[in-house]
Amino acid sequence: MIPSPTFSLYSTISKVYSGVPLLVSLNKDFSLPVEKIVSEAKNSKIVMICNPNNPTGVLYPEDEIKAILDTGVLVVLDEAYSEFSGHSNLNLLNHYDNLIVMKTLSKAFGLAGFRTGYCVASETLINSMSKVILPYNLNLISMKIMELAIENNNFMKDSVNKIKENRKYLYGAMQQLNGIDPLASSANFILFETENPKKIYESLLKKGILIRYFEGKNYLRTTVGTxxxxxxxxxALKEIINVC
Ligand SMILES: Cc1ncc(COP(=O)(O)O)c(C=O)c1O
Structure with a gap:
């Protein structure tokens, strides 16, 4: 079960492994439809939750995650962007053995090129996963880099703080723009609603600025940069809006 919209690869990858993705729509304000997830949990093998969510940037409250875990279903929490929210649900592993927390070094650590990350779960779950994982699935250099990056995480903390400051500026400045309605974000991107997503996307591209376009949706997502x-x-948005 996949509360959507979210990271599209969950659905794609589950199909690759012969799963049947059950997409459950997020509420209008992009919060989790907790009651629906809880009531359908018995029909699912895994509930896949991205927290904070991509592409919305919404951080789901811990109580809601607990309510889903309480059903006993296996919950996979993707915390790819948690450093930007200042909150992690890792502590829930002390109370739940039906939880897997996934971490990546591709975002806050800026190490996407090393293709490295890890998951944290109960010994039972890790033993089960070890039966199907490829041996030597991570190369030595990536593992070493991961160890060093986690041990010396001051660089990560500095860059996360800068991104949080820039996110504040960007969100405030976007709120001042006519026809642009940004959503408060706990991640390193901001989703914004607009009536002209295609026009804005294409005009930005002509100016050398690439943001994320979602076919058929009335919103766009921009990464928070420097x-x-x-x-x-x-x-650029000010110029484009004036001619829209
Ligand atoms: C929610 C989410 N999880 C995971 C990833 C990818 O992580 P990795 O680079 O470790 O494959 C992304 C990248 O866009 C993402 O948005």
């Missing part, structure tokens, strides 16, 4: 990049985006 302060200079955020200012450039706001200036």
């Amino acid at each position: 302060y200079e990049e955020c200012v450039r985006l706001i200036d």
Whole structure:
């Protein structure tokens, strides 16, 4: 079961492994439809939750995650963006053995090129996963880099703090723009609603700015970059909105 919209690969990968993705729509304000998830949990093998969610940036409250875990269904929490929210649900592993928390070094650590991450779960679940995982599935350099990055995480903390500052600026500046309705974000991107997503996306591209377009949706997602990049985006949006 996949509360959607979310990271599209959950659905794709589950199909690759002969799963049948059951997409459950998020509420209008992009919060979790907890009652629906709880009532359908018995029909699912895994509930896949991205927290904070991509592409909305919404951080789901711990009580809601607990309510889903209390059903006993296996919950996989993807915390790819948790560092930007200042909150992790790792502590829930002390109380639930039906939980898997996934972490990546691709986002806050800026190490996407090393293709490295890890998951944390009960010994029973890890033993089960070890039966089907490929031996030597991570290379030595990536493992070493991961160890070093986690041990020396001051660089990560500094860059997360800068991104949080820039996110604040970008969100505030977007709120001032006519026809742009940004959603408060706990991640390193901001989703915004607009009536002209395609026009805005294409006009930004012509100015050398690439943001995320979602076919058929009335919203766009931009990554929070450096302060200079955020200012450039706001200036470009101002110009585009004036001619829209
Ligand atoms: C929610 C989410 N999980 C995982 C990933 C990818 O992580 P990795 O680079 O470790 O495969 C992404 C990347 O876009 C993502 O948005």
